[in-house]
Amino acid sequence: MIIDCHGHYTTTPPQVEAYRNAQKEALKSDPDHLFEKGHIDVSDDEIRESIAQNQLKMQQDRGTDVTIFSPRASWMGHHVGNASTSQAWTEQCNDLIRRVCDIFPDNFVPVCQLPQSPLTPIETSSAELERCVDQMGFVGCNLNPDPSGGFWHDVQLGDRYWYPFYEKMVELDVPAMIHVSGACHHSLDTTTSYYLGADTTAFVHLMSSDVFKDFPDIRFIIPHGGGAVPYHWGRFRGIAQDRGLGDLDERVLNNIFFDTCVYHQDGIDLLLEVIPTKNILFASEMIGAVRGIDPRTGHHYDDTKRYIDGNSKLSEAERKMIFEDNARHVYPRLQV
Amino acid sequence: MIIDCHGHYTTTPPQVEAYRNAQKEALKSDPDHLFEKGHIDVSDDEIRESIAQNQLKMQQDRGTDVTIFSPRASWMGHHVGNASTSQAWTEQCNDLIRRVCDIFPDNFVPVCQLPQSPLTPIETSSAELERCVDQMGFVGCNLNPDPSGGFWHDVQLGDRYWYPFYEKMVELDVPAMIHVSGACHHSLDTTTSYYLGADTTAFVHLMSSDVFKDFPDIRFIIPHGGGAVPYHWGRFRGIAQDRGLGDLDERVLNNIFFDTCVYHQDGIDLLLEVIPTKNILFASEMIGAVRGIDPRTGHHYDDTKRYIDGNSKLSEAERKMIFEDNARHVYPRLQV
Numbered sequence: 001m002i003i004d005c006h007g008h009y010t011t012t013p014p015q016v017e018a019y020r021n022a023q024k025e026a027l028k029s030d031p032d033h034l035f036e037k038g039h040i041d042v043s044d045d046e047i048r049e050s051i052a053q054n055q056l057k058m059q060q061d062r063g064t065d066v067t068i069f070s071p072r073a074s075w076m077g078h079h080v081g082n083a084s085t086s087q088a089w090t091e092q093c094n095d096l097i098r099r100v101c102d103i104f105p106d107n108f109v110p111v112c113q114l115p116q117s118p119l120t121p122i123e124t125s126s127a128e129l130e131r132c133v134d135q136m137g138f139v140g141c142n143l144n145p146d147p148s149g150g151f152w153h154d155v156q157l158g159d160r161y162w163y164p165f166y167e168k169m170v171e172l173d174v175p176a177m178i179h180v181s182g183a184c185h186h187s188l189d190t191t192t193s194y195y196l197g198a199d200t201t202a203f204v205h206l207m208s209s210d211v212f213k214d215f216p217d218i219r220f221i222i223p224h225g226g227g228a229v230p231y232h233w234g235r236f237r238g239i240a241q242d243r244g245l246g247d248l249d250e251r252v253l254n255n256i257f258f259d260t261c262v263y264h265q266d267g268i269d270l271l272l273e274v275i276p277t278k279n280i281l282f283a284s285e286m287i288g289a290v291r292g293i294d295p296r297t298g299h300h301y302d303d304t305k306r307y308i309d310g311n312s313k314l315s316e317a318e319r320k321m322i323f324e325d326n327a328r329h330v331y332p333r334l335q336v
Numbered sequence: 337m338i339i340d341c342h343g344h345y346t347t348t349p350p351q352v353e354a355y356r357n358a359q360k361e362a363l364k365s366d367p368d369h370l371f372e373k374g375h376i377d378v379s380d381d382e383i384r385e386s387i388a389q390n391q392l393k394m395q396q397d398r399g400t401d402v403t404i405f406s407p408r409a410s411w412m413g414h415h416v417g418n419a420s421t422s423q424a425w426t427e428q429c430n431d432l433i434r435r436v437c438d439i440f441p442d443n444f445v446p447v448c449q450l451p452q453s454p455l456t457p458i459e460t461s462s463a464e465l466e467r468c469v470d471q472m473g474f475v476g477c478n479l480n481p482d483p484s485g486g487f488w489h490d491v492q493l494g495d496r497y498w499y500p501f502y503e504k505m506v507e508l509d510v511p512a513m514i515h516v517s518g519a520c521h522h523s524l525d526t527t528t529s530y531y532l533g534a535d536t537t538a539f540v541h542l543m544s545s546d547v548f549k550d551f552p553d554i555r556f557i558i559p560h561g562g563g564a565v566p567y568h569w570g571r572f573r574g575i576a577q578d579r580g581l582g583d584l585d586e587r588v589l590n591n592i593f594f595d596t597c598v599y600h601q602d603g604i605d606l607l608l609e610v611i612p613t614k615n616i617l618f619a620s621e622m623i624g625a626v627r628g629i630d631p632r633t634g635h636h637y638d639d640t641k642r643y644i645d646g647n648s649k650l651s652e653a654e655r656k657m658i659f660e661d662n663a664r665h666v667y668p669r670l671q672v
Contacts, residue, residue, distance in 0.1 A: 012618040071586060123339040152523035186490035192575060196564040197533035204529040224571075228532040228564035234600025235560075238626035264570025290574035301574035320361035 003304065004059075004224055005282030006259050007067035007108075009097060013046040016096065019087060020075065021067040035081075035088040042096070042202070045166055048055060048103050052282035054056065056070050056107055056127045062305050066336050067286075070142050070325070071097055074190055076181035078147035083120040090115040090128060091327045104296050109139040109334055111177070116147040118154075125272050126168040133172045134253065139333040141169075143176040143220075144203045150185030150194055157202060158209025166215050174252070175219035176331050177259075178202045191289035199227025207240060207248065212255045219255055219330050221281060225262035225271050233274045249276070257330055259283035263290055268307035277318045282308060337672065338641065340395075340597050342513065342559055342619030343403035343444075345433060347390045349382040351434065353373040356411065357424060363417045371424040378432070384439050394582060394622055398641050402672050403622075405466055406447035406478050409435055412517035414483035419453040419460065426451040426464060434472050445670055447476040447513070448551075452483040454490075458497060462504040469508045475669040477505075479512035479556075481538045486521030486530055493538060494545025502551050511555035511666050513595075514538045515654070527625035535563025539592065543576060543584065546593045555591055555666050560605050561598035569610045585612070595619035596658070597639050599626055603608055604643035607618050613654045617662050618644060 019040045028034045055067060071110070075271035094112045101110045113133040114125035125143075132138035144166070146152050149321055155161050157178075169176060183194040198224050206220065208211070220263065228235060233248075240248040257279050262268050283304065290301045299306055308314070308322060328334055355376045362369045391403060407429035414422055430448045437444045448468040450461035461479075468474035479501070482488050491497045493514075505512060518528040534556050542548070544557065558565070565572060567585075576584040593615050596602050607616065619640065626637045635642055643649070644658060664670055 077468065127616070146523075148633065152521060154523075157522055182359050185488065185536060187482075187490075187492055187541075188542065191535040192572065196536055196568060197529070200532055200564065201523060201529040204525050205523075208525065225567070228536065230608060231561070231564065231567035231603050232532060232598060234598065234603060234637050235626055238527065238628050238630065241628045242626060257501055261572055262568060264610070266606055266609050267570060270567060270602055272601050274600070290571055290578060291576045292575065293424050293573050294570065296475065301570050 002064040002286050002323045003265050003334070003336070004064050004067040005281045005286045005327050005331070006261055007055060007069045007223065007308055008072045008285070008288060009069060010072045010287050011097065012048045012072070013042050013050055015040050019092060021080065023085055023089060027085065032082060035084040037088045037091050040092055040096070041126060041212070044099070044103060047099055049130050051100055051104060054287055056104060059107060060296045062303055064305055067108050068111050068139065068331065068334070069097060069100060069108040070154070071113045073179045074143060074182040076113045076142070076144060077149070078116040078144050078181055079118060079149035079184055081088050083104055083115070083117040083124065086117040086120070087115040087124065094128070094132050094136070094138070109270060109336060110136065110138045111142060112138045113142050122165045127149070127167070128305040129168055129172065129268065133174055133333070139175070139331045140174045140261045141176050142179040144180055145205065147176055147179050149181060150188045151203070156209070157205035158211055163214070166211065166218055170215055173259070173332055175221060177221040177223055178221055195224055195289070196227045199224050200229055203227065204230045205243065205250050206256065207236070212252065216254070219257065221257045221259055221330065223259045223261055223285070225260060225267060226258040227276060230258065230271050253279050257281055257326065260308060261302070262307070263301040263304065265307045265310055268304065269311055269327070270280065272314060273310050277321050278326060280322050280332060282323045337402065337668070338400040338659045339618065339672070340400050340403040340620050340622070341557065341617045341663050341667070342597055342621045343391060343405045343623060345405060345436060345529055346623050347386045348432065348577060349378050349386055351376050351378050355428060359417065365625070367420060371420040373424045374425050376428055377430070380435070380580055381438060383432070383435055386584060387436055387440060388415045392440060395443060398639055400641055401443070403444050403489045404447050404475065404667065404670070405433060405436060405444040409478065409515050412449045412478070412480060412670065414452040414480050414517055415454060415485035415520055419451070419456040422453040422456070423451040423460065430474070432464070432469055442672070445473065445672060446474045446486055448474045450480070452480050454483055456662065458501045462501050463610050465501070465504055465510070469510055469669070474510070475667045476510045477512050478515045480516055481514055481541065482516050482534060485517060485522045486519040488537070492545070493541035496497055499550070502547065502554055506551055507556055509668055511557060513557040514658070515559055531560055531625070532563045534545070535560050536565055539563065539565045542560050543572070545590050545636065548588065550612055552590070555593065557593045557595055557666065559595045559597055561603060562594040562611070566594065566607050566610045568584045572591060574583040577594065582628070583653050586600065589615050593662065596644060597621045597638070598643070599637040599640070601643045601646055605647055608650060608651070611640065613657050615661060617666060618659045
């Protein structure tokens, strides 16, 4: 079985964007507008069609089986509006993910976004995580380390601010993928400098912190192949050593996992060479940041299964770890 | 000949730090204090000793010949104080680099920092570049894309704000290494998340801009192996294609060069595999961010010559390009 741990619902029916646009419109006249959840009128058929012709078709074309599926990351937009804006939007997005997974129970497993919002206690996210996991069968969440959209106004991930949420993750035995949303900072570009920079920044927060001492069983997935981290593993090992943080592998690799959203063979080969196999989870982020076909290969850039298949050093057992076993370890609630 | 294109004077005699601390002290009582250049009382013997036991010794130990040498990057501190603070500090730092290169003319070649400062026109940097190149024989400069120290207050590198400086670079026929300074943002760590994120961000600014159309002969070195860029070359190629920017190699590789400050064999192997040899310049950033010895190899993490030597695919001609020829092309004023 091939489990893709990183897929977003990027192909929602237009009513979803209309709901979000109505929120933004209301905020223009009243930034403190208190939002209610309301309703998005989308039929099961519309959801079915939005998936069947897109993510499901590409799963089948590429020979993968199951996608761990969450709301569109770049649309989480935690910086937009106030706490009630994010709460209503998040619940709607998570409900939609649940419906996708009900319609295609063999192909998609739900992961939730969180109602993070500037100046909002993290406890609202704990409550939504509980709703999604306990009541709706979700297996994980996407945690945004920078709800300010590129300004990094919030405290580092090692700060006690986040601890109630980490406690909830451990209690529910679910991991978090650390994933920022769209950049609203003029200097950053969402799917390149912001995503990759945020992945690297989140790793540094965690490696410098006591989070894994305080939560020895917590599990984080750093997406996009870990940003710059595996390419600079020697730098990070050396800096950990210089700063008295000990051996980097021992310090972080019980708790941090990297996905395989690296869109060329050489990048994947580096990831597989540098990072222990047990810490790598197959992922494509299809349909996501890169949608074209690579003229050098004739295949989609984000068809990452080809790169795992194309690596010459992996044994079959190791390949199975990356495609399946590691995901089952990191997401123990996954029942597929 | 082996030319290391990335070394900083990180071992200055204590009077240099004292000069800077006096500036900071003066700013405490008067943020608008107008600084004069003043004097740093350092003898030639003190400079000789600070280099001979450090960078020069390690050059000899490692078998490299010449270092393209600039002021300590993390101390440039363009966010500190006002324009006169940065002007005085920068002139002092550049004068010191000139003295190092006068004392060791066979081993060090000077590159300058710039008197960038928040809300200061870039023309002051053009003037200092001219002083350093025309009057003092410098061969290049370090350009800071984020003088705000992690807040990225300034406009992107493609903005016309920077164009007068680019014109001066082309007129003088010198390249710029794009290098941020110390982070003063609470979320960033200088030598990991900030440096690597800034390298990636600068690349995105340039690839998204018209700078290379408007300045077809301009040359930038992106340090630290290009941040996250070569590891994600497939992502960047695909995104350039999706956005109608054309073939990424054609778009940027006449003007952008990467150094080899990647501190493990697998990272260097990726860089050499993905990026054309003509775009790679040997560098170590010794003595810099990572100072320890890798217990896996028994050698310094930043002894990057070993990784170039250890790559199994390079021909001797390609190795010579990386060690010498490419530096002569990118820094045409280099006479060693």
